[in-house]
Structure formats: C-alpha cells, structure tokens
Amino acid sequence: MxxxxxxxxxxxxxxxxDIAIIGITEFAQEQLGDIVxxxxxxxxxLLSKGDEAAVLxxxxxxxxxxxxxxxxxxxxxxxxxxxxxxxNNDPYGKGWFIKLRVTDPESIxxxxxxxxxxxxxxxxx
Amino acid sequence: MVxxxxxxxxxxxxxxxxxxxxxxxxxxxxxxxxEMPLQYRNGIIKEHEHTRLAAGLFDVSHMGQGFLTGNDPGxxxxxxxxSDIMGLSSGNVCYTLLLNDDGGIIDDLLVSxxxxxxxxxxxxxxxxxxxxxxxxxxxxxxxxxxxxVKPASDRALVALQGPMSEMVISRYFPAASExxxxxxxxxxxxxxxxxxxxxxxxxxxxxEISLPEHCAEHFVRCLxxxxxxxxxxxxxxxxxxxxxxxxxxxxDIDESTTPxxxxxxxxxxxxxxxxxxxxxxxxILEQIxxxxxxxxxxxxxxxxxxxxxxxxxxxxxxxxxGVVTSGCYSPTLKQPVAMGYLLKKYSEIxxxxxxxxxxxxxxxxxxxxPFVNTNYYRGK
Numbered sequence: 303m304x305x306x307x308x309x310x311x312x313x314x315x316x317x318x319x320d321i322a323i324i325g326i327t328e329f330a331q332e333q334l335g336d337i338v339x340x341x342x343x344x345x346x347x348l349l350s351k352g353d354e355a356a357v358l359x360x361x362x363x364x365x366x367x368x369x370x371x372x373x374x375x376x377x378x379x380x381x382x383x384x385x386x387x388x389x390n391n392d393p394y395g396k397g398w399f400i401k402l403r404v405t406d407p408e409s410i411x412x413x414x415x416x417x418x419x420x421x422x423x424x425x426x427x
Numbered sequence: 428m429v430x431x432x433x434x435x436x437x438x439x440x441x442x443x444x445x446x447x448x449x450x451x452x453x454x455x456x457x458x459x460x461x462e463m464p465l466q467y468r469n470g471i472i473k474e475h476e477h478t479r480l481a482a483g484l485f486d487v488s489h490m491g492q493g494f495l496t497g498n499d500p501g502x503x504x505x506x507x508x509x510s511d512i513m514g515l516s517s518g519n520v521c522y523t524l525l526l527n528d529d530g531g532i533i534d535d536l537l538v539s540x541x542x543x544x545x546x547x548x549x550x551x552x553x554x555x556x557x558x559x560x561x562x563x564x565x566x567x568x569x570x571x572x573x574x575x576v577k578p579a580s581d582r583a584l585v586a587l588q589g590p591m592s593e594m595v596i597s598r599y600f601p602a603a604s605e606x607x608x609x610x611x612x613x614x615x616x617x618x619x620x621x622x623x624x625x626x627x628x629x630x631x632x633x634x635e636i637s638l639p640e641h642c643a644e645h646f647v648r649c650l651x652x653x654x655x656x657x658x659x660x661x662x663x664x665x666x667x668x669x670x671x672x673x674x675x676x677x678x679d680i681d682e683s684t685t686p687x688x689x690x691x692x693x694x695x696x697x698x699x700x701x702x703x704x705x706x707x708x709x710x711i712l713e714q715i716x717x718x719x720x721x722x723x724x725x726x727x728x729x730x731x732x733x734x735x736x737x738x739x740x741x742x743x744x745x746x747x748x749g750v751v752t753s754g755c756y757s758p759t760l761k762q763p764v765a766m767g768y769l770l771k772k773y774s775e776i777x778x779x780x781x782x783x784x785x786x787x788x789x790x791x792x793x794x795x796x797p798f799v800n801t802n803y804y805r806g807k
Binding site: 311312313326330333334335336338339341357358359360361362363364365366367368390 | 428429430454465466470471472662665666731732733735755756758785
C-alpha cells in the first residue's frame with residue numbers, strides 16, 4: 303500500500319511492506335508556523351503507538367508528534383538538523399521525521415484516508 | 428500533535444483593522460480579549476527579518492489610549508508613577524510604570540505631553556490592552572478632583588518600525604523626521620489630527636501613530652502599498668521585543684515585581700528618589716540602597732532547545748533559583764533566547780545555570796540584555 307493515512311493529531315503515515323514513514327500534515331505545519339528545530343529519536347529505539355516520535359519547536363512553542371503505530375526506528379531524517387524549515391515547505395516529502403519497521407502494518411487501516419482527514423480538519427476549524 | 432486550532436473568536440473585541448488583517452491572510456488569535464493577527468502569510472521569521480531590515484507595520488489598536496486633562500495632569504499622575512512627569516516638556520514621551528502601594532507594577536505605559544486640538548495641553552497615555560478600561564477607572568479614582576480621564580476608545584493605533592520607517596512616514600508627515608526617539612507631536616493628514624510618536628516595541632527606529640478609527644483602514648492601506656512596508660503580526664512583535672530586551676506586561680513584569688527587581692531602575696527619577704512621594708517608595712528606595720533578592724536577566728540556552736515561560740531554573744546542585752518569564756527562538760541570532768528572574772547571586776553575566784526540558788538538563792548562560800543592539804534615532 304502506498305497511500306497516506308492520517309491521525310486526528312495531524313500526523314501522516316505511509317507504509318511500504320513493513321516499513322512506515324511518518325510526518326505531519328500540511329494543515330499541521332501551517333498551524334505551527336515556522337519550525338526552527340526538530341528533535342528526533344535515536345535509531346534503534348522501540349516506539350509504541352502514541353509514543354513521542356519527534357518534538358517540533360516553532361518560534362513560539364513546542365509540539366510533540368505522536369507515533370501512529372508501534373515499531374523500531376530504523377532511520378531518522380538527519381536533513382532536518384540543517385534545515386528544519388523543510389517541514390513547512392515540503393511536509394509530505396522531504397519533511398518526514400522517522401522510518402519505522404512495524405510488526406502490524408494492517409493496524410493503520412483504522413486511520414483516516416485523505417478524504418476523511420480533510421473533512422475532519424474542516425470540522426475542527 | 429495537539430493543535431489548538433478551534434478558535435472561538437465570536438465574543439472577542441475587534442480593532443478597526445480586523446477585516447483588513449483577514450484580507451491579508453492573517454492567522455487570527457485571541458490576545459487580551461481582542462481578535463488579533465498572530466502572523467500573515469509570510470510567517471513570523473520573515474516578518475521579523477523584514478522589520479529589522481525595512482519597515483514593519485503593526486496594528487496595536489487593542490492598547491488602551493486615553494487623555495488626562497485638568498489643571499496640571501503631569502503633576503497629578505506623579506502620584507501613581509515614579510518618573511519625572513512634571514519635567515516632561517511639551518512634545519516629549521516617557522516610559523513609566525503604574526505602581527501599587529507595595530511597589531508592584533500594575534502596568535507599564537507611555538506618557539506623552541501633547542497638545543490636542545479640542546482639549547489643549549494633555550497627558551496622553553497608552554496602557555496595555557489587558558483591563559485597560561479598569562485601569563483608566565483606577566487612575567480616575569486615584570486622581571479624583573485632579574484630572575479628568577478620557578479614554579480614547581474611538582482611536583486606532585498603529586506602529587511602523589524598522590530602519591526605513593522614517594523614509595516612509597515622512598511621505599505622509601514631513602514633520603515626523605524632526606522627532607527624535609521619545610518625542611511626539613500632533614500632525615495633520617488629509618485634514619485629520621494624528622498623534623505621531625517616535626517610539627516602539629522592537630528596538631528599531633520607528634513611529635507609533637494614533638488616529639481616529641474611521642481613518643485607520645484607509646491609512647493602513649496606503650502604508651501597506653508602500654514598497655518598503657509589510658504587515659507584521661503579534662508573533663514577530665514578541666520576538667522583536669524579546670531580542671531588544673523589552674518587558675512584556677503579564678510575563679516579565681506584574682504586581683509581584685518591582686521596578687528594581689525588573690531592572691527598570693531608570694524609571695525612578697532622581698528628583699522622585701529625593702521626594703520619596705510615589706507608591707511603594709519606601710520599599711523601592713530600600714531596594715535601590717540595599718539591593719534585591721531576585722533580578723530580571725537575559726538567558727541564552729546552550730543548544731537549540733528553547734526555554735518557555737514558566738520553566739524553573741536550577742543551580743548545579745538542583746536547587747530552584749528562578750523562573751523563565753519569556754522565551755522564543757531569535758530569528759536574528761538564529762538560536763533560542765529567553766528572559767527570567769534569578770536569585771541575585773546567580774545573576775552575573777556568564778553564570779551557568781540549568782533548566783529541565785522534556786526530562787533532560789538544559790545548560791543556560793546568563794546573558795546581557797538586549798540580545799540585539801537597539802537602533803533608536805537620538806538625533807544627529
């Protein structure tokens with residue numbers, strides 16, 4: 303499956319076989335404003351669903367990104383160290399945070415697809 | 428992540444520029460009971476940089492403007508503030524503090540000695556937006572029979588800040604170029620009386636312009652169409668003032684801090700120190716003589732993690748020695764900056780102290796304020 307799924311906390315997740323890639327949505331980056339620092343977990347760390355997958359610092363506040371699925375961190379986006387603003391400029395592409403090896407890839411089927419997420423965003427704004 | 432995106436703004440007060448902010452893509456937020464622009468499409472960092480390099484235009488109409496009239500309003504208001512207002516000659520502006528009887532700060536304000544067409548010589552004051560009406564009532568009550576307080580709720584207030592401000596404002600008010608920092612004057616534009624003051628809250632040269640609210644939208648559209656000018660939101664207003672080491676009322680100063688603890692000793696004038704006739708004088712003069720237990724300081728977090736208001740500060744042994752009152756990312760320095768209060772013995776510049784953020788120790792250096800040099804125009 304190569305389709306993004308979305309959480310009510312404005313994370314997106316994309317799974318290819320047992321590898322998940324995680325980021326935040328366009329709506330979330332817009333709400334946070336300029337991202338100036340991204341704190342990422344260590345490679346090898348085991349995360350459960352709901353754990354902190356990253357911390358984003360904007361000019362005025364910090365926000366936690368929650369892991370939508372459990373797994374082992376196999377890669378983090380080191381590029382964000384040099385230029386955290388790619389989270390603002392390309393949230394679905396170069397602005398990803400972590401890649402996870404997941405044990406239960408089917409569990410993301412419960413998450414929203416793009417259509418559902420868009421109407422969810424409309425309902426909260 | 429948890430986003431607070433549902434903003435219930437229906438019950439909020441609006442400035443005369445509300446529709447214009449939305450037209451320019453502002454993200455509106457609640458601030459002091461008003462619906463105000465946090466940022467426009469460019470975002471906080473670009474808005475901040477634009478103000479430092481060119482000219483930024485801020486809507487500050489939420490602030491409380493008013494006139495004190497009477498026999499000698501400058502003498503009267505000295506009962507409530509520690510500065511030399513009697514000695515403030517016509518056309519001059521003074522930053523001062525409304526004090527309670529314990530020397531705590533009820534508000535910080537700008538006081539100008541101005542001549543207004545329909546009122547004659549007045550003391551014009553600009554208070555913070557929070558409880559502005561209540562504070563005008565307080566002033567009125569305390570100075571009963573001495574002054575009449577006339578809140579100017581039909582006036583808007585905008586600030587034009589940055590090195591190109593003078594070039595822009597002089598196209599509308601040629602006489603504005605003759606003002607130096609902390610001077611103000613009534614000026615006419617298209618037959619209407621404006622008050623133009625060379626002052627601001629960014630550390631840059633700039634002007635604050637009071638005008639009738641029905642003129643606000645037209646005037647702001649003219650300024651926005653000037654090539655040097657961009658609209659700037661409250662987000663960048665906060666990062667600019669923090670870089671300039673300026674206090675935000677409610678964060679860095681309040682009724683639990685005195686002018687001496689907050690490093691605003693200069694607001695207590697020499698003459699008033701001798702006459703000892705302002706609220707909290709005994710305590711404040713004792714603090715000047717004997718020193719204070721806590722002091723406002725600049726804080727430079729080491730690394731990239733920002734300090735946020737409310738975080739506790741510790742010494743090496745883990746003892747609580749202070750608290751952060753303001754903190755943000757500095758777009759100019761490209762690193763986090765903060766202000767807070769520290770026990771006096773830790774307040775020396777260069778001292779290493781600590782905080783804890785997300786379960787980890789954060790090393791902090793006590794730093795000199797301002798973080799970015801100010802650029803006020805004090806004359807040639």
